[in-house]
Amino acid sequence: MRTGDTRSISPSRDRPRRRRASRALRTRWIPLNETAAWNYYVTHRYDDAIRQVRSLLELQPNYGWAYSIMAMSYSGLARHEEAINAAERGRQLLDTPMVQIAQAVVYANAGRRQAAQRLLAQLTTESDKQYVCGVQLATVYAVLGRTDEAFESLERAYLQRSD
DSSP: OOTTOOTTSOHHHHHHHHHHHHHHHHHTTHHHHHHHHHHHHHTTOHHHHHHHHHHHHHHOTTOHHHHHHHHHHHHHTTOHHHHHHHHHHHHHHOOOHHHHHHHHHHHHHTTOHHHHHHHHHHHHHHTTTSOOOHHHHHHHHHHTTOHHHHHHHHHHHHHHTOO
16 A cells, blocks of 8 residues: 555444544533533523533433433423432432432422422431531522521531532
């Protein structure tokens, strides 16, 4: 084969290498996809958040926090069954306080107050043993209409320099 002659390079043999390189490049974008999804959620662009989470889940299908963002976005659209399903899937994959908080918010918004209250009680008990973000915990209190406790949680978070 002469230098510069590309006839012997088979496009079909090169495809797997290009697919691996493409997947590796897309995987590097996971943190940006997560940040974009979260930003869409907090700015109430719920459809965009759901779309962003779906693209994130194509790259990392067992990413529990992504399901939590999706759940809260569905909840913001009052699509409660889809929200509950996504929240429960997220918790199956990642059982952390943040995921539990998201699930409690979804339950409260869907009218499942007792389930939300149980999660809240569990979270406050766990906060003695592990870190639970007081700001996020205040969100659960607020959604449940427990305003005084929400402000108390915010005050504790401030005193602890919580994020």
